[in-house]
Amino acid sequence: GVFHIATPMDFESKDPENEMIKPTINGMLDILKSCVKAKVRRVVFTSSGGTVNVEATQKPVYDETCWSDLDFIRSVKMTGWMYFMSKILAEQAAWKYAAENNLDFISIIPPLVVGPFIMPSMPPSLITALSPITRTESHYTIIKQGQYVHLDDLCMSHIFLYENPKANGRYIASACAATIYDIAKMLREEYPEYNVPTKFKDYKEDMGQVQFSSKKLTDLGFEFKYGLKDMYTEAVETCRAKGLLPLSLEHHENGSA
Structure with missing residues (x-):
């Protein structure tokens, strides 16, 4: 298996499109292509809470079905906007590639x-x-x-989902x-x-x-x-x-x- 946990992160970038957004997407796809070629059994990706709830009005509770509003992010350009965009676009590209290539792909969505x-x-x-x-x-x-989420809990959630044969899809770890x-x-x-x-x-x-529901993760048996x-x-x-x-x-x- 492969854990993909790193990403370009520079909130002060003068060229976020070429220094953060494109490298994040291209890096993701390059890794997945190598995984398919090597017949990797499972890929676990560290996504971001920024893929879930960045929008004009906050809901009381968010879950794995929620996605941030790209148009809102582009228009407001709040602190960290380029990071949010890079993670959203990279994860969405990964899901498309994984489906097309029958790759067992799991994303973990940590908050701060x-x-x-x-x-x-x-x-x-x-x-x-x-x-x-x-x-x-x-x-x-x-x-x-x-x-x-505590750093140690987040690390353990990666191992837990990597090892659990029932794991599939997105998981919030909050x-x-x-x-x-x-x-x-x-x-x-x-x-x-x-x-x-x-x-x-x-x-x-x-x-x-504003709650991030970790029910999907805890229902599998994970404990924070x-x-x-x-x-x-x-x-x-x-x-x-x-x-x-x-x-x-x-x-x-x-x-x-």
């Missing part, structure tokens, strides 16, 4: 991946997840009504959902030294959570081991240990953003 890491710099997902601490306001839209206010409250309680905002001027405090607090504390502690976050931050916006 949070937890410890081994690379020397902060992973893009944590730049987003920890944006209330760093005040990276351009990323607030992604966690306004976000969904989350452990929990939270609004930006839920995240901010938790971070203030765990890390008061970061003076995380209490208010976010563009978002209502009573907005509801980590909650939101685990994800964030392990991410923050790893960042601190690597010198990527200071031990405290002084802000002067009176606790609002």
Whole structure:
């Protein structure tokens, strides 16, 4: 079997069509062609929550039948738009190729991946997840009504689906959902030294959570081991240990953003 987990990812790209979107699609198809030639039995692909719920109005619950709105993404060009497009188009191309070539293909749809890491710099997902601490306001839209999974749970879901003979199609791997206010409250309680905002001027405090249903995955027997607090504390502690976050931050916006 083959696990296809890597993708070009540069939110600051000056030429996203040629630096992210086309390489993602072409890379996917090149891998699948090699898999067919080598008679690989199963391919497991790491997709993205960005393939599911990027649209003008959020639904209360999303599942594997949902696809993001490409026209909306193209017109709005929100933070990460080129990443969302590349993952959508690559996965759709993969499903078409797999069907035409009788290839056993499975896609796993993770939301925002949070937890410890081994690379020397902060992973893009944590730049987003920890944006209330760093005040990276351009990323607030992604966690306004976000969904989350611990890195270890996501890794185990890949192995679980690869090994399960009944697995087929798309699978959401989301452990929990939270609004930006839920995240901010938790971070203030765990890390008061970061003076995380209490208010976010563009978002209502009573907005509801948006759930990604992992029922298809858990019905097969998969169990998530980590909650939101685990994800964030392990991410923050790893960042601190690597010198990527200071031990405290002084802000002067009176606790609002």
